[in-house]
Amino acid sequence: MQRYSYHSVELVRILWRGPRQVMLEYRYLDSAPSLSPGQFILFWVPGSEAIPLTPLYSDASRLVLLVVERGPTTARLVSSPPRHAGVIAVLGRRFTYRGDEMVFLAGGVGVAAVAMAAREAAQSGVRVTVFYGARSAGELAPVEEFLGGARVIYATDDGSRGLRGTVLDALHASGLRVGDVYTVVAGPKPLLCRAYSEAAEAGQLERLALSIETMVRCGLGFCGSCTIPCTGMLLCRDGPVVPAVRLGCWVVRECQN
Numbered sequence: 001m002q003r004y005s006y007h008s009v010e011l012v013r014i015l016w017r018g019p020r021q022v023m024l025e026y027r028y029l030d031s032a033p034s035l036s037p038g039q040f041i042l043f044w045v046p047g048s049e050a051i052p053l054t055p056l057y058s059d060a061s062r063l064v065l066l067v068v069e070r071g072p073t074t075a076r077l078v079s080s081p082p083r084h085a086g087v088i089a090v091l092g093r094r095f096t097y098r099g100d101e102m103v104f105l106a107g108g109v110g111v112a113a114v115a116m117a118a119r120e121a122a123q124s125g126v127r128v129t130v131f132y133g134a135r136s137a138g139e140l141a142p143v144e145e146f147l148g149g150a151r152v153i154y155a156t157d158d159g160s161r162g163l164r165g166t167v168l169d170a171l172h173a174s175g176l177r178v179g180d181v182y183t184v185v186a187g188p189k190p191l192l193c194r195a196y197s198e199a200a201e202a203g204q205l206e207r208l209a210l211s212i213e214t215m216v217r218c219g220l221g222f223c224g225s226c227t228i229p230c231t232g233m234l235l236c237r238d239g240p241v242v243p244a245v246r247l248g249c250w251v252v253r254e255c256q257n
């Protein structure tokens with residue numbers, strides 16, 4: 001049975017601002033949750049709602065969030081983050097990495113979904129490369145200090161930083177295909193679909209995991225709003241990082257267009 005806890009936080013500083021994005025540093029005022037790679041929180045914004053976020057970083061005192069504007073609450077966080085807020089934790093399932101080498105493909109704010117896993121893997125001696133992509137250099141958040149020494153390769157649509165193209169193009173340019181080593185992908189759905197397709201063609205689905213996004217309401221496994229279609233899984237309990245071998249039906253349903 002999963003246990004949940006509430007933690008008050010206070011804004012320390014705004015670490016970075018990008019187009020419709022912000023990186024925020026909060027400090028825990030009393031206790032801090034114990035978050036494992038792959039898990040996430042509900043971040044309560046007073047006067048608005050609690051929204052699901054995967055921290056870039058969280059320890060006993062410090063919480064770092066990367067937020068992109070997607071709706072009214074995230075817009076408020078980007079424009080005027082509250083001085084005091086709350087954290088409901090812990091949601092989701094711990095992600096366990098495998099092997100001596102791993103690749104993370106992160107499109108946009110998807111980098112937040114993989115940062116904890118990349119950091120833990122790198123710090124435990126796994127050879128980790130994070131491919132981090134965005135439309136242009138100005139949209140790439142300064143995340144390297146949160147990746148535990150993992151190698152970071154950048155890709156931008158306009159070529160203003162790193163390789164011109166997507167993170168998949170950058171992966172191919174480095175001589176790898178999805179599934180050559182264990183690969184975790186987070187970002188826009190077309191990226192997830194292309195990565196799945198590439199691994200499936202190579203017969204390497206067992207070496208791929210996708211970070212899925214759904215609506216999250218209660219976050220507690222009660223309401224069913226976060227059901228991952230075709231899998232029988234709840235994102236707030238079983239996700240968000242899901243082994244690709246469990247996503248065949250999801251891909252048929254979600255990746256057709």
Ligand code: FES
Pocket residue numbers: 215216217218219220221222223224225226227234235236237
């Ligand atoms: S958000 Fe997962 S069951 Fe309600």
